[in-house]
Amino acid sequence: MKKRSILKKIALAVIVVIVAVYAAANAYLINYAFVRPSDGDGNDRPSKVLVKNQKWLSKQRTYLWEQKAVGTDIKLKAVYLPAETKTNKTIIVAHGYHGSSYNMASYIRMFHNQGYNVLSPDDRASGKSGGRFITFGWKDRLDYCRWVKQVIKKNGNDSRIGLFGVSMGGATVMMVSGEKLPKQVKAIVEDCGYSSVYDELSTQLTDQFGLPKEPILSTAALFASPFIGYNFTKEGSSVAQLRKNKRPIFLIHGDSDDFVPTSMLQKNYDAVRSTKEKWVVKNTRHANAYYTHPKEYARKVGKFFGKYLD
Template sequence: RKPQEQIPSDFNLVSEDVEFFSRRGDVKLSGWYLPGDDSGPHLIFVHGIGSVRSGDKAVGLAARIVGLGYNVLMFDLRGHGSSGGDKVSGGFYERADVLGAFDYLLRRGVDIGRVGLMGFSMGAATSIMAAAQEPRITALAADSTYANASELIAREAARKTPIPGWLTPVFMPASKLMANGIYGIDIGSLVPEESVAGLGYPVLVIHGTGDKRIPLEQGQRVAGAAKEGSSIWLVPEVDHLDAFLTHPDEYTERVDEYFSSRFR
């Protein structure tokens, strides 16, 4: 498993090591609670596949966010970092991990009407699908999300194997059956562009126009399906999850502007 890239003390952040269970009750998850202002909103950071809570400069972003008064919960999804479990499901089981993080904040007695999700890559897609199952979540920012897992898997298969692109759809039904039969994962249900349409509030979508891992068009579809008032920040020529790295000030401002508008 990938080790943590950074730790809160690297940024002079106060942190608390925390543990809680996925809402499914099957996996114990590990994280950091980073306190900001007692009266400030709470954001749950959700990392991408193969990453960890501190991946993709997330601690640096958290430091800026905490400095603005937010409280941040960062944790490792199942099968990643210090958390339990060994199955990675592209968001299918991870939805319950995000909801477990929400439940943890509920037990801490926070203002549950001021809790938002900040997801990255698979974590962005997972956050959208989790929010669709939890009406008490009322704000969400998605950086580099996919719109439809089946399409993304087909694209990756065409890119990484000698199978001609036109043949890939022929193999997808078998792949879905195998995932369902062996792991209980319904790949066909992982469609954030459908989940986001059911959210009763506008969201923020961030996507680099040079994203080589998840095509820009996927993020645009999610933004297009979201409630009126949603916004998409297209970051010119930026690759996958590099928007904060290349535009840290603007990234922080846009994220703060969005969540501040939701938690007035």
């Protein structure tokens, strides 16, 4: 009897330890993935080209736009760079994970050179915007709908707007595509966006930590939902939003992308029922298509937006 009692206590202790370790793992994952970083702006090793374009951007006469994140009191900020020649055409640029408008300097310059106004927001918990928790584009999509309205209000009802994003920003504009957008939004270009928040976290959990996606992600989703505002096992799908998209869209992805696997491009592309194009960029890793093929990138993206915004 005494031996059985000891075994029960040992078994209970083991269960408690397992639960504690599991809870700690989930807490670590939530903090790692969703909490705003305190060390910089995601620009750890900028390329010489990016540094050059950031210096260029710092010398331009830009304007600060502000708004509140939908459903919260979080203050969001965006950089607005008007075209040199007045125009009603504006590209809204969405940045990547742990990024900011500052990281998008190369794309801002590219679109500026093509004659567009450019609006580059800092998402929730990013750049100069407020907020503690990153929402991987899902809640941000509603904020971008509000940015669109602000462009129309300030630049006129005859505005012609394009949406553009890279990495998490690519996923963000795909998520925006499924919303009810004003007629002024004419086309979308996304570069290396993921098929869903769940798919991307699954990839990172396996690749970075060597762990199975379940049951960790389902539990983490429950723990995280009060902070990020949604359950990423049920929401946060680019694919689901693309099925509702009615606008022309151009999807770009590097063929050597192992951060957002290139296979996600096909899932996204297959979901689109509107006019669509895709470009698999050779010898290109994650979010590097512009940097490995700058002239071709500018030409292809410029041609696509020019076709639908003119």
